[in-house]
Amino acid sequence: MQYRLDKKTGNKLSVLGFGCMRFPRSAAVTEAMIMSAIEKGVNYFDTAYIYSGSEETLGTILEKNKVRDKVFIATKLPLISVKTAADFDRFFNQHLHRLRTGTIDYYLMHMLTNEDQWRTLCSLGIEDWIAEKKKAGQIRQIGFSFHGSQSEFLKLLDDYPWEFCQIQYNYSDENFQAGTAGLKKAAEKGMPVIIMEPLLGGKLATGLPGEAVELFKKANPALSPALWGLKWVWDHEEATVTLSGMSDPKQVEENIGFADACPPNCITEAERETFRKVLEVFNKSYKIHCTGCNYCMPCPRGVNIPGCFAAYNTRYTLGVVSGMQQYITSTTPTSERHASPSLCVKCGACEKHCPQHLPIISNLEIVRKKMEPLLFRIVITAVRAFLGRGKTRKKTGVILPR
Numbered sequence: 001m002q003y004r005l006d007k008k009t010g011n012k013l014s015v016l017g018f019g020c021m022r023f024p025r026s027a028a029v030t031e032a033m034i035m036s037a038i039e040k041g042v043n044y045f046d047t048a049y050i051y052s053g054s055e056e057t058l059g060t061i062l063e064k065n066k067v068r069d070k071v072f073i074a075t076k077l078p079l080i081s082v083k084t085a086a087d088f089d090r091f092f093n094q095h096l097h098r099l100r101t102g103t104i105d106y107y108l109m110h111m112l113t114n115e116d117q118w119r120t121l122c123s124l125g126i127e128d129w130i131a132e133k134k135k136a137g138q139i140r141q142i143g144f145s146f147h148g149s150q151s152e153f154l155k156l157l158d159d160y161p162w163e164f165c166q167i168q169y170n171y172s173d174e175n176f177q178a179g180t181a182g183l184k185k186a187a188e189k190g191m192p193v194i195i196m197e198p199l200l201g202g203k204l205a206t207g208l209p210g211e212a213v214e215l216f217k218k219a220n221p222a223l224s225p226a227l228w229g230l231k232w233v234w235d236h237e238e239a240t241v242t243l244s245g246m247s248d249p250k251q252v253e254e255n256i257g258f259a260d261a262c263p264p265n266c267i268t269e270a271e272r273e274t275f276r277k278v279l280e281v282f283n284k285s286y287k288i289h290c291t292g293c294n295y296c297m298p299c300p301r302g303v304n305i306p307g308c309f310a311a312y313n314t315r316y317t318l319g320v321v322s323g324m325q326q327y328i329t330s331t332t333p334t335s336e337r338h339a340s341p342s343l344c345v346k347c348g349a350c351e352k353h354c355p356q357h358l359p360i361i362s363n364l365e366i367v368r369k370k371m372e373p374l375l376f377r378i379v380i381t382a383v384r385a386f387l388g389r390g391k392t393r394k395k396t397g398v399i400l401p402r
Contacts, residue, residue: 001041002260004240006192008163009141011072013192015234016259017044019245020054021293031061033252038067040256044241046166046194047099048076048110049091050295055098063100073099074166074194076110076145079117080353085124092133106194107139108166111295111355113148115155127160145196146178147355153178154185166194168291168355169239170204171232171275172282173197187238195233195242201291202245204229204282207313212281219274226251227258232275237264285316288363289356296350296360304330304339305350305360312367327371341368 003012018037023030034045047054055075062068075095081087095104109126112118133139143164146153153167165186167178174180186193199205205226208216216228223231233242246252267275290309299305307330315323331340341364350360 001256002234002263003041004192004237006141006164006240007190008192012043013072013241014041014043014259015240015242015262016042016230016255017046017074017194017241017243018042019196019243020045020047020058021051022245022247023054023057024247027057029249030057031064033246033249034058034061035065035067036249037246037252037256038070041259042256043071044074044106044194044243045071046074046196046243048108049078049095050076050080050110055095059099059101068101072105073101074106074108075099075104076108079110079112079121082121082124085129088124088126088129092138096138103137104139106141106143106164107133108142109144111147112144112156113146114152115159118156118159143191143194145194146182147357148177150175150177150179150182153182157182157185157189157191162189162191164192164194164240166196166243168197169195169233169236170198170200170229172200172204172279172286183236183238192240193238195239197291198233198242198244199226199229201293203286203291203313207286207310208278209281209285209316212278215274215278215281219271223258224254227254228275228278230255230258231262231267231271234259234262235265235267285313287313287316288358288367290358291356293355295353295355299343300347300349301343301345302339303341303343303364305364307331307339308341308364308367308371312371315371324371340372341365342372344368 002015004015005011006013018034024033045058047058049055058073062071077088077091081091096102109118109121130139130142134142141163143162143166144156145166146156147168156162157165167182167186168176169178169183178186183193205224208225213225216223216225230242230244233239244251244255246255288309290306290313292306292310294306296305308327311323311327311330314326332338344361344364346361348361351358354360
C-alpha cells in the first residue's frame with residue numbers, strides 16, 4: 001500500500017480510503033471486505049451520521065476484531081440537522097456510541113457549502129465546542145467536506161485553522177466545486193486533502209459510453225475504467241487519500257492491488273490524451289450530473305430521483321433499450337405505487353439537500369418527457385387495465401403518469 005503524509009500530524013494515510021456509504025447488504029461480506037482492506041494496508045475509513053447503518057456496522061466490526069487502533073476513523077456532523085448548540089453534543093455522542101470508540105480521528109462538518117453557513121455555526125458556538133472536544137481528546141483533527149462553489153471554498157479555507165478537507169474531484173470535475181484550484185490551495189496550506197467521488201458515484205466505472213470504454217482498452221487493456229479513474233486522481237500529489245465506496249470484494253482486491261502502482265505524476269502524455277478523448281465522449285452523453293448519493297431522498301411524493309436520473313443517463317450512454325429497462329426497474333411504472341417523475345409536485349425539498357446543486361425539479365420534467373412518451377404511457381395504461389389496476393384516479397386516489 002502506498003501512503004501519503006498528513007503534514008499536520010505526521011500520520012501516514014493510505015492513498016486508498018474506504019468510503020463506507022455503500023456497504024453491501026450482507027454483514028458477513030462487509031466484515032470480510034473491511035478486514036481484508038485493513039490487512040492489506042488501508043487505514044482510512046470514511047463514514048457519516050446520515051449514512052444509514054454505516055457507523056454502527058463499522059464500529060461493530062472494528063470492535064469485534066480488535067483493530068480500532070490500526071485505523072483512522074472519519075465521520076461527519078450532519079449540518080442539515082443542526083438547529084441549536086445542543087445538537088453538537090447530541091450528534092457527537094451518537095457517533096461515539098455507534099462507532100464504539102472514544103475518539104474520532106478526523107471529524108468533518110458535513111456538506112459545508114459557503115461562508116455564511118460556517119458563520120451561522122460560529123454564532124452557535126461551534127469553535128468553542130471544537131476546542132473543548134479537541135482538549136478532551138475526543139476529536140483529533142477537524143475539517144469539512146465541501147459541496148459549493150470554488151470561490152466559497154477558497155474563502156472557507158481562510159476562515160478557520162482547518163486541519164484537513166474533503167472535496168469532490170475526478171477527471172470530469174476539474175473545474176467543478178473546489179476544483180483543481182481548491183485542491184492546490186488546500187495543499188499549499190499543508191492540509192491533507194481527502195478526495196470523494198473519484199469515479200463520480202460509479203459513473204466513470206460502469207456508466208461510460210462504449211466508445212469511451214474502447215478508448216481506455218486501446219490505451220491499456222489491462223486497466224478497467226475504474227482503475228483509470230483512480231489513477232488520474234492518484235497522479236495528483238496534493239490528493240492525500242482517495243475514497244472508494246467499495247461495495248464488492250472484487251472491487252477491494254482490484255483497488256488495493258493497484259494502489260501501490262500510482263505515485264504522483266504517474267500519468268504519461270499519451271494517457272493524458274486518452275483521458276481527453278474519453279472525457280469528450282463522456283460529456284456528450286452524460287446529461288444529468290447526478291452521483292447517486294441519495295441525499296435528496298426520500299422524496300415526499302415517492303419519486304425515485306436518483307433512479308430516474310441514472311436511467312435517463314443510461315439511455316444516452318448505453319442506449320435506449322438499456323435506459324428504458326433501467327427506467328422501468330427504477331420507477332415500476334406498471335404499479336400503483338410507482339416512483340416516476342410524474343409524481344413530482346415541485347415542493348423543492350430535494351433541491352435543498354443536493355450536494356451538486358442540480359435543478360432537480362426541471363430535470364425530472366425533462367426525464368418525464370423523454371422517458372414516458374405517448375406510446376409508453378399507452379402501454380402502461382393497458383398493462384394496468386390488464387392487471388385489474390386500471391381504476392380511475394377518483395376511485396383509488398392513484399396518480400397515473402401524465
